[in-house]
Amino acid sequence: MSLPAVVVAHNRYRLEGGEERCVALQLAALQEAGIPWELLERRSSALSRAQAARLLLAGGGESSLADLLAKLRQRAADRRVVLHAHNLLPAFGPRLLEAAHANGVPTVLQLHNLRLSCAIGVAWRDRRPCSSCRGRFTLPAVVHRCRRSRLESAVYAAALARHFERTLGAVDRFVVPSAYARQRVQQIGVPPARTLVVSHYLPDGACARASGAGHGRYALVAARLSPEKGIERAIRACAAVGVPLVVAGEGPDRPRLQRLAESLAANCKFVGWVGERELRALRAEAACALFPSEFPEFAPYSALEALAAGVPAVATDVGALPEILGRDACVPLHDEDAFASRLEALWVDPDRRAAEGEAALARARTEYGKERYLASLMSLYGELLA
Incomplete structure (x- = not known):
């Protein structure tokens, strides 16, 4: 036929x-x-x-x-x-x-x-x-x-x-x-x-040639700034273990999240909404991508894009995140200590970040x-x- x-x-x-x-x-x-x-x-x-x-x-x-x-x-x-x-x-x-x-x-x-x-x-x-x-x-x-x-x-x-x-x-x-x-x-x-x-x-050209996570300079959140995205968890974890955080996105929760970052003396930079090219550049210099979501999404594109960039993830185990990112990248939703611990383990070990980043790239190419x-x-x- x-x-x-x-x-x-x-x-x-x-x-x-x-x-x-x-x-x-x-x-x-x-x-x-x-x-x-x-x-x-x-x-x-x-x-x-x-x-x-x-x-x-x-x-x-x-x-x-x-x-x-x-x-x-x-x-x-x-x-x-x-x-x-x-x-x-x-x-x-x-x-x-x-x-x-x-x-x-x-x-x-x-x-x-x-x-x-x-x-x-x-x-x-x-x-x-x-x-x-x-x-x-x-x-x-x-x-x-x-x-x-x-x-x-x-x-x-x-x-x-x-x-x-x-x-x-x-x-x-x-x-x-x-x-x-x-x-x-x-x-x-x-x-x-x-x-x-x-x-x-993932369209042609979406996957990076190699992971740069081993040389990454910060953790990255790219999401709408609204309560269901759980970005407060990311800010608290980064402040607790001393990891610089870049937050890309806009939304109604931004003022509250900025006040929280200031109160915790977190090294947190809000860059607002950015286009695809700018977001790709941010991922290229990220040590890890954070997905602290409380909302169980069907299949967020941002998770696929993190794989394609060769960036290891720290995520909650909600919705399709474990399915896309792998269960090892995910921690229980309500365990903030586990979220911070995985973040810290990646941050202090560039070789681990590089290895997980290359594994993420391979997953993107074969599965998506x-x-x-x-x-x-x-x-x-x-x-x-x-």
């Missing part, structure tokens, strides 16, 4: 981030592999809150999928088509998936979070993971005002409850970026038999290469089109 053609669909978030990057990398991989594709895209930023609410409750709006399929089939007449969707809300919803089936197109839904049943997607409340909402049971989102506004929380809760089973019924295969994510989406009712792990990939990613996607598409 010839290679398929692919419609990639994504509703961009008002605050864009990792999902938008994942979509861009998928399109780049398809392009380089010579696989015809079309992008069906909507932007939440183009919708008013009232428009978004109406679309949510309706299960999405009318899409131009039929026209797009005709265009793609004209370009690739001998190829069958797969719909690979990412975020569906609010503009697409289950209507897009059902439209694909009506046109004889199998569907893949890639889950980057728990938005199928969680009004805020991240299932995080009161600084701890939350599992109150599952499947069609979404009332806790209203009780706890998860979207701050009681009315907006009610709209999301009602829409998710109304369309949960409808969405599941219109998806042929679910894709998640880690084994942790697969286990987590199973807990909210996503069928494990229809769920496949396809790890993110583009060829492996494409092979997984092609196997999935081939199965659906067989």
Whole structure:
């Protein structure tokens, strides 16, 4: 069978981030592999809150999928088509998936979070993971005002409850970026038999030629400065063992974190948000990368980028961090002494840093290469089109 053609669909978030990057990398991989594709895209930023609410409750709006399929089939007449969707809300919803089936197109839904049943997607409340909402049971989102506004929380809760089973019924295969994510989406009712792990990939040129961690000058945190990232833990650990810390990122927690660093007399430099080139330069001179997260992420790109830079990690054992970085790099979430001890062990031993950095590079190349990613996607598409 010839290679398929692919419609990639994504509703961009008002605050864009990792999902938008994942979509861009998928399109780049398809392009380089010579696989015809079309992008069906909507932007939440183009919708008013009232428009978004109406679309949510309706299960999405009318899409131009039929026209797009005709265009793609004209370009690739001998190829069958797969719909690979990412975020569906609010503009697409289950209507897009059902439209694909009506046109004889199998569907893949890639889950980057728990938005199928969680009004805020991240299932995080009161600084701890939350599992109150599952499947069609979404009332806790209203009780706890998860979207701050009681009315907006009610709209999301009602829409998710109304369309949960409808969405599941219109998806042929679910894709998640880690084994942790697969286990987590199973807990909210996503069928494990229809769920496949396809790890993110690192684009060509992302991996350093060699690790420079043995000559590193500081520990590095690169993250949004918000409570769930646990950056307070990194500042306290660095202050306790005398390690210089560079914090790259912006967010609402910055003033509090700066005051904490000053109160501890920590050697801590806040550099704000930096671009990709500047961040790569910071990693090239880092002795280690710190991931003190409290929030169990599905597969943070920052962890992959630390591997690609050949920087050893000190991380908490939450979410997919042990899966990506290796369990030896992770310590129990609530054991701040263990976090500081691993940091100190790396800081005082340049040879260990160099060895762990080279091992991280090898892991990046073997586990997160583009060829492996494409092979997984092609196997999935081939199965659906067989």
